[in-house]
Amino acid sequence: MRTRPLKVALLGCGVVGSEVARIMTTHADDLAQRIGAPVELAGVAVRRPSKVRDGIDPALVTTDATALVKRGDIDVVVEVIGGIEPARTLITTAFAHGASVVSANKALLAQDGAALHAAADEHGKDLYYEAAVAGAIPLIRPLRESLAGDKINRVMGIVNGTTNFILDKMDSTGAGYQEALDEATALGYAEADPTADVEAFDAAAKAAILAGIAFHTRVRLDDVYREGMTEVTAADFASAKNMGCTIKLLAICERAADGGSVTARVHPAMIPLTHPLASVRGAYNAVFVESDAAGQLMFYGPGAGGAPTASAVLGDLVAVCRNRLSGATGPGESAYAALPVSPMGDVVTRYHISLDVADKPGVLAQVATVFAEHGVSIDTVRQHGRQDGDGEASLVVVTHRASDASLSGTVEALRKLDTVRGVASIMRVEGE
Template identity: 80%
Template sequence: MRTDPLRVALLGCGVVGSEVARIMTTHAADLAARVGAPVELAGIAVRRAGRERAGLDPELFTTDAGALVKRDDIDLVVEVIGGIEPARSLILEAMEHGASVVTANKALLAADGATLHAAAERYGVDLYYEASVAGAIPLIRPLRESLAGDKVERVLGIVNGTTNFVLDRMDTTGAGFSEALEEATALGYAEADPTADIEGFDAAAKAAILAGIAFHTRVTADDVYREGITEVTAADIAGAKEMGCVVKLLAICERSRDAATGEERVTARVHPAMVPLAHPLAGVRGAYNAVFVEAEAAGQLMFYGPGAGGAPTASAVLGDLVAVCRNRVAGGRGPGESAYAQLPVSPMGEVVTRYHVSLDVADRAGVLAQVASVFAEHGVSIDTVRQQGRDGEAKLVVVTHRATDAALSATVEELRRMDIVRGVAGIMRVEGE
């Protein structure tokens, strides 16, 4: 059993990296006791040298990340710089030189996780990434280890704090989208460029990672259907309230079966949805995250907590660091990639759910019957209809039973071509029932 110090290279010293370095420095004795050997910070790679970083030895810093990960004395590389390159090359270089890797890089894992896993297997090292999804919330490890003997059927979650904050403010204060986003930016929940959050890219990367682990299938960000929240309106929020729902940006990963062959498949999608107030996810407020897991034997599980920020994300990184260091001390490895199932990923058109459709129509006799006939022609069954009319115009709100996304899309396209339909004011899926 190893007792000499384990040496750690840190790539990046921003909000998360600086917090990782601080905890490693101030809690060194505790970490050593938990690992079974001392854990030392051997070097920190940054883009610009010379900045003073309180509490950290200036001698640790270097701008040559490539040289740092190639050092023979490095046992573990912690990557928190983000993005695809140079992170991918640095991680692969570190593994080739015998170092295990802890990363928070959701974009890289969702784009090319297979390459990283293959390299970890080839060189006999660990790849851990708890911090890549939902910050401090223990989620990856429960899916990868605690539920390894179970069959996960569905993962449904709020995995982006920025969008949850924006939608929550729109719901609770009546703020418009732009106003709520402005507030999120002022409070530090949204980046200066919030595109990755509000357009769903961040959540889609996380959905790919979750689906891959849950269903033992390689899923990339390109496999994930994605819609953001920029088109969510006050009318959508009001419509949800009338149904006893709230609007959330959800990441949904689930098993399904091909209608014709019965072949098992998986789907992964990110989009706004109306969630009934009775569902636990409806009560997730502010910038918090929560993930609802449904498994065959375990039943329904929910994981909740802060999903972003320096300290919460650093907590997840340090948890992985301790686990990897323990493996090194014991002379073993943790679990690698499990992609044996390789289930096909269904296109969005095959996804089955309910829909809330709001139409602006002419206020005259027979309109409802004509609209209903279009739904029926495409095999979309109507659950409820609400109609309000004034001055020759009317609002028709239709809530459907479960139908495929393709059937609903075909219905809406035909409705748009009808003279009696002035416009399709809104379409939103209803989930979590």
């Protein structure tokens, strides 16, 4: 074993960063054996240096992250500060000064992954980011290494623990959205401002990363269709149960049937209770992968939290340090396929549409005619009158597979009917 330690700079020492530092210290001997050399925490960049950080030598703490990554003796920079800047500049500076990088920064990778990979390649360094997508779940490495010889056709999963906790609570207790969100906040699953989670910005960034790796194509955050889950109601769950389904916020990345394009999207969807993703409870994540040779694979585990995310960071750290010792680098960006990313309108799936309509004869025929005129075939229809006797009824239509553009045209036309008082909800049906 080499006795000179590999030096690690840690950018950020919050929930994840503090766990990375703790594991590096408590598992130092095991890490050294697995790597072939000791690893040494050489500096920790923070915003508040006066804060007491258990287990970290105060002499290592600095507010000058730029000076830390420019030192020249740093072998690996671990970036867990998040956001776009200063993380982007710090990472590219680290490459320029001889360090490889391990990051958990999904937002930055989804927006500027190609540029970061190019900078890593230019300087002959590694960029690893297993922790950016699904916490402790090994996912990126299996996609870009274990399945490198296969053709991946679809990646569908639950990649945000906060939203899964909320939807699971609504499903299991009948709670409304706000009530379930309040509980998630009280338990620490949701941030004080939950927008990034519940409006699906977090999941969309992860979908961009997954699609890029799975399909060897550059997919940016702007390419991902995004729809949050704040409008999901208890009535939607009741309808889902009538169909033998539940509702999940899904990230779906798929290759077109002809192989000529890809799509990436995040939105709430009904999925059958028989689908493996339907049983994912609480704040857990799971990703379902479909490929030509391997068939169907599912990756499951805790998708967030300090220790689980730190586990993924340390796994990358071990791999990068091994590469450092051998003078090699691991897999970089693979975007050779350069497939076009199709718009959401091209996506084909089934739909569940709930309408508030006038409770009188002929309404169903009018609605059915609109669907037919837009080429959307109806599978089932369920209608029932309101108990309050206000002259309205609820009409639930489940379609066969149709394009999103056709469904949008159908809904627009339905809104113009005098007999349709409102479109209560539109939900895609996946996983069948």
